[in-house]
Amino acid sequence: MAKKITTMRDSNGNDIPLKYVAKYDKLRDKITRRIEARFRKGRAALEQLMRDSIADLDELAACKESLGEKGNFSARSFDGLIQVSIRQQYNILLDERVVRARELMLGYVEGVLSKIGGNDAQALKLIVAEAFKANAQGFLSTGKIMSLLRMEIDNADWREAKAILQDSIKPQKGKRYLRCETRRSTEADFHPIVLDIADCWPEETKGGNNV
DSSP states (O other): OOOOOOEEEOTTSOEEEGGGSOHHHHHHHHHHHHHHHHHHHHHHHHHHHHHHHHHHHHHHHTTSSOOOGGGOEEEEOTTSOEEEEEEEEEEEEEOTTHHHHHHHHHHHHHHHHHHTOOHHHHHHHHHHHHHTOOOTTSOBOHHHHHHHHHOOOOOHHHHHHHHHHHHHEEEEEEEEEEEEEEOSSTTSOOEEOOOOGGGOOOTTTTTSOOO
16 A cells, blocks of 8 residues: 655755645646656657667668768668668867967968958958857867868968868767658658757747746
8 A cells, every 4th residue: 555645845855744735836846747757758768769760770771881971871761751861970179280270371361351352352251260160069160171171272371271270180979860851752852850849839839838
């Protein structure tokens, strides 16, 4: 027989007899615990979804000669209407030489601006400045740095800066992303099935709450 609950523990660790606990406090405790249980169940379901989906893709990948560049892998249903994929994100870490590369590139652009000016040089300055801005995790944008390295500019400082960047790049594996996308027909674009709680508000309350 289950033990009858006669007290409720408050935030100070004190066991309060039920008769002294307000009706609202009892209901608030009940509802917050109910929602927590749903969240834990949902989290466990997502973790199982990931385990099962990755195992399925590993099984499929084992039948293929190569996983693709850098571990990326994708597959489509026979009718072409479902696409699942794993994408490996890479971050770029640069050593202290990046400071010198930035100085050389911005110095070249500033020189062009001081001599002839123009919107093109101003745009290039913005591109260079943005490429060397680190995100909140301290990483530089892979795409932006690669775009600088692809630029062919006939200038000694620019070429030196590119060489410095090439030598100082230290790729680091970031997060892996699992995506499942669908489309109505083979002529339509794929759209992901979004597993994001912020995207799941009921239509009548989306973007707000009832509190």
